[in-house]
Amino acid sequence: xxxxxxxxxxxxxxxxxxxxxxxxxxxxxxxxxxxxxxxxxxxxxxxxxxxxxxxxxxxxxxxxxxxxxxxxxxxxxxxxxxxxxxxxxxxxxxxxxxxxxxxxxxxxxxxxxxxxxxxx
Amino acid sequence: xxxxxxxxxxxxxxxxxxxxxxxxxxxxxxxxxxxxxxxxxxxxxxxxxxxxxxxxxxxxxxxxxxxxxxxxxxxxxxxxxxxxxxxxxxxxxxxxxxxxxxxxxxxxxxxxxxxxxxxxxxxxxxxxxxxxxxxxxxxxxxxxxxxxxxxxxxxxxxxxxxxxxxxxxxxxxxxxxxxxxxxxxxxxxxxxxxxxxxxxxxxxxxxxxxxxxxxxxxxxxxxxxxxxxxxxxxxxxxxxxxxxxxxxxxxxxxxxxxxxxxxxxxxxxxxxxxxxxxxxxxxxxxxxxxxxxxxxxxxxxxxxxxxxxxxxxxxxxxxxxxxxxxxxxxxxxxxxxxxxxxxxxxxxxxxxxxxxxxxxxxxxxxxxxxxxxxxxxxxxxxxxxxxxxxxxxxxxxxxxxxxxxxxxxxxxxxxxxxxxxxxxxxxxxxxxxxxxxxxxxxxxxxxxxxxxxxxxxxxxxxxxxxxxxxxxxxxxxxxxxxxxxxxxxxxxxxxxxxxxxxxxxx
Numbered sequence: 001x002x003x004x005x006x007x008x009x010x011x012x013x014x015x016x017x018x019x020x021x022x023x024x025x026x027x028x029x030x031x032x033x034x035x036x037x038x039x040x041x042x043x044x045x046x047x048x049x050x051x052x053x054x055x056x057x058x059x060x061x062x063x064x065x066x067x068x069x070x071x072x073x074x075x076x077x078x079x080x081x082x083x084x085x086x087x088x089x090x091x092x093x094x095x096x097x098x099x100x101x102x103x104x105x106x107x108x109x110x111x112x113x114x115x116x117x118x119x120x
Numbered sequence: 121x122x123x124x125x126x127x128x129x130x131x132x133x134x135x136x137x138x139x140x141x142x143x144x145x146x147x148x149x150x151x152x153x154x155x156x157x158x159x160x161x162x163x164x165x166x167x168x169x170x171x172x173x174x175x176x177x178x179x180x181x182x183x184x185x186x187x188x189x190x191x192x193x194x195x196x197x198x199x200x201x202x203x204x205x206x207x208x209x210x211x212x213x214x215x216x217x218x219x220x221x222x223x224x225x226x227x228x229x230x231x232x233x234x235x236x237x238x239x240x241x242x243x244x245x246x247x248x249x250x251x252x253x254x255x256x257x258x259x260x261x262x263x264x265x266x267x268x269x270x271x272x273x274x275x276x277x278x279x280x281x282x283x284x285x286x287x288x289x290x291x292x293x294x295x296x297x298x299x300x301x302x303x304x305x306x307x308x309x310x311x312x313x314x315x316x317x318x319x320x321x322x323x324x325x326x327x328x329x330x331x332x333x334x335x336x337x338x339x340x341x342x343x344x345x346x347x348x349x350x351x352x353x354x355x356x357x358x359x360x361x362x363x364x365x366x367x368x369x370x371x372x373x374x375x376x377x378x379x380x381x382x383x384x385x386x387x388x389x390x391x392x393x394x395x396x397x398x399x400x401x402x403x404x405x406x407x408x409x410x411x412x413x414x415x416x417x418x419x420x421x422x423x424x425x426x427x428x429x430x431x432x433x434x435x436x437x438x439x440x441x442x443x444x445x446x447x448x449x450x451x452x453x454x455x456x457x458x459x460x461x462x463x464x465x466x467x468x469x470x471x472x473x474x475x476x477x478x479x480x481x482x483x484x485x486x487x488x489x490x491x492x493x494x495x496x497x498x499x500x501x502x503x504x505x506x507x508x509x510x511x512x513x514x515x516x517x518x519x520x521x522x523x524x525x526x527x528x529x530x531x532x533x534x535x536x537x538x539x540x541x542x543x544x545x546x547x548x549x550x551x552x553x554x555x556x557x558x559x560x561x562x563x564x565x566x567x568x569x570x571x572x573x574x575x576x577x578x579x580x581x582x583x584x585x586x587x588x589x590x591x592x593x594x595x596x597x598x599x600x601x602x603x604x605x606x607x608x609x610x611x612x613x614x615x616x617x618x619x620x621x622x623x624x625x626x
Binding site: 021029077088108114118 | 244251261277606611
């Protein structure tokens with residue numbers, strides 16, 4: 001069961017990466033990135049949950065106690081992903097305000113033109 | 121452990137205090153630097169007395185965060201402290217308080233970076249460092265800086281996801297997070313799962329470390345950001361990924377993959393640098409080619425190789441940050457090298473440019489010579505040696521091109537404090553390397569001052585001058601393929617590189 005679910009989470013990572021490469025819209029790219037990050041966390045939880053899945057409360061949970069360390073790790077990386085998403089949305093907002101487009105190709109051409117035209 | 125605590129808390133406190141007492145931002149940052157210096161001194165004393173040590177933070181034994189003090193730690197701390205003092209004196213009050221706060225926090229992350237030996241802690245610090253450096257890249261709110269920041273953010277976040285997948289697999293296999301505990305729990309013969317996990321982790325670190333195919337964000341981020349930020353990026357931020365690769369290289373034999381990556385990075389970086397026409401971008405490509413040297417040193421797997429790589433991290437960081445500041449100080453980062461002749465530059469800028477270039481070209485007694493010597497010693501006279509010579513020739517060609525256009529013009533400007541800091545730093549780059557090497561590892565002294573290497577680097581420089589004089593016209597006609605570094609193509613090249621590493625390993 002664990003193998004099946006973790007394979008599925010890896011497939012979702014692949015899906016996110018395909019979206020990241022193929023989509024031209026910056027917002028779509030950021031959403032794909034978020035899919036990659038979230039399914040990475042899913043994979044992390046699934047692959048280390050094999051030993052046990054009970055909380056170690058009282059004496060009943062000790063038989064199949066879950067490893068507490070990965071949960072702490074995953075919590076950290078969820079917070080980090082939130083920070084990354086917030087910052088990237090802010091940066092995208094600045095670009096959209098200036099260029100009025102979300103298309104990455106158009107943004108790249110305009111950025112290069114702006115850089116060349118600005119006096120050093 | 122005291123040293124880590126002192127340095128880290130000094131930087132964190134000064135990072136917070138600059139936001140509160142905005143007027144005294146310079147002096148608060150300077151006191152943060154003093155704390156870091158104390159931390160460095162403690163660390164060096166520990167290293168001198170008990171050699172390389174592995175400890176643990178907190179009273180939990182193996183569950184605590186593992187820290188390690190070794191030669192790489194000491195050398196990287198020297199780099200961070202020197203870079204901090206130099207950029208601080210150069211900046212002196214030019215930037216607002218929020219910039220200083222981010223700047224101090226960046227140094228705090230790099231300080232803890234030098235110590236950590238724990239795989240998950242590495243992940244957290246890498247993410248922290250990339251967020252802070254992205255804020256610094258986009259600090260002036262120019263659209264091109266914002267674009268470079270987004271590209272960096274996308275690539276680094278994606279790569280860190282790959283790192284986390286690898287970490288999960290490794291944790292499942294070994295049951296620990298500290299690198300030395302993981303090594304104790306791994307079998308002698310590497311399993312497939314471990315190899316896959318390490319490939320994913322190396323991919324993640326290579327994106328941060330400036331390896332060609334992986335970190336295609338580098339040229340844009342270095343050339344678009346402001347002077348001091350590009351010096352910090354090239355001098356310190358990308359070195360962190362390389363230090364992690366050094367730390368991970370004890371887990372398994374990864375020499376073949378690193379050798380191929382090093383060769384690709386070195387050769388590709390020099391070719392880009394030779395045909396580039398903007399000074400700042402040329403320096404960014406030259407950074408990539410020097411990362412190739414460092415990877416070659418690590419890939420040899422011996423103690424000497426790791427030492428050479430660590431020293432090259434230090435000396436290249438010093439010289440390249442000097443070059444970035446010298447070019448930025450003269451405001452010539454964006455002129456066309458092929459069309460301009462006789463630019464007027466401040467005298468400090470010229471001195472910095474000359475010292476930095478000679479150091480990168482490994483002319484004795486400047487810094488770069490020593491690490492290059494150790495590297496050539498590691499490589500020996502195998503076929504790799506010819507490639508190293510080729511990379512050296514390409515580097516020499518690109519720097520001859522840079523100096524040809526910038527040095528001969530008239531000098532201008534009045535003499536100010538930032539000029540003085542630039543000149544003092546150039547002096548440190550000129551003579552500091554030999555002193556550091558003498559104090560830190562006398563065992564390697566016998567490898568240096570070999571007449572063969574001195575002749576070699578001077579001969580390479582002369583050949584490069586001749587070649588540039590002969591082929592000036594054809595070189596200037598080649599256009600640099602910038603589209604390779606667009607967002608989509610850099611994502612695709614990341615996966616090409618990932619597949620290449622897996623292919624090499626299996």
